[in-house]
Amino acid sequence: xxxxxxxxxxxxxxxxxxxxxxxxxxxxxxxxxxxxxxxxxxxxxxxxxxxxxxxxxxxxxxxxxxxxxxxxxxxxxxxxxxxxxxxxxxxxxxxxxxxxxxxxxxxxxxxxxxxxxxx
Numbered sequence: 250x251x252x253x254x255x256x257x258x259x260x261x262x263x264x265x266x267x268x269x270x271x272x273x274x275x276x277x278x279x280x281x282x283x284x285x286x287x288x289x290x291x292x293x294x295x296x297x298x299x300x301x302x303x304x305x306x307x308x309x310x311x312x313x314x315x316x317x318x319x320x321x322x323x324x325x326x327x328x329x330x331x332x333x334x335x336x337x338x339x340x341x342x343x344x345x346x347x348x349x350x351x352x353x354x355x356x357x358x359x360x361x362x363x364x365x366x367x368x
Contacts, residue, residue: 311329312340
């Protein structure tokens with residue numbers, strides 16, 4: 250049995266942008282910040298936000314980490330150029346590294362003490 254997975258993309262697009270507009274208005278916001286990774290999910294989210302709110306009301310933020318693929322940053326940049334939305338690049342390595350060190354220390358503590366959350 251074959252299942253028909255076709256959709257009317259115009260209807261879906263309209264419903265998604267209306268959803269964004271409505272939820273933003275309900276929350277009392279008119280502008281959005283979207284983390285743009287260079288992947289499909291964030292690209293679609295950013296494009297829909299720009300369509301729903303206007304390019305001047307969306308800030309696209311790229312947050313590379315030291316191990317990030319440079320192509321991802323470039324892909325995000327291409328979308329930003331196409332959408333002509335305001336953008337920032339915030340290098341997050343210096344912020345992430347202390348968190349990762351803390352997580353490693355916590356894991357080592359848990360292993361060393363045989364501590365378990367439930368008992």
